[in-house]
Amino acid sequence: MKAEDYSNLSVQELTVKAKEIEEQLFRLRFQLGMGQADGLKNYRMYRKNRARLLTAMRAKELAAGKGN
Numbered sequence: 001m002k003a004e005d006y007s008n009l010s011v012q013e014l015t016v017k018a019k020e021i022e023e024q025l026f027r028l029r030f031q032l033g034m035g036q037a038d039g040l041k042n043y044r045m046y047r048k049n050r051a052r053l054l055t056a057m058r059a060k061e062l063a064a065g066k067g068n
Helices: 003-007 011-033 037-063
Strands: none
Touching: 003 037, 011 037
């Protein structure tokens, strides 16, 4: 997903997406540990998506006046 896509989601949807991404990252880390290098590209993609998602969550938090 692109950053614009994440900014259009609600906080609850972002939380659900974050859990899904964390689960996928766990699975991919396990595959990489077992020596399956085909998951490396997907692992990098999910890491970037997680960063985008966390950035969108933080922006919403700051916009709501919760963060400093």
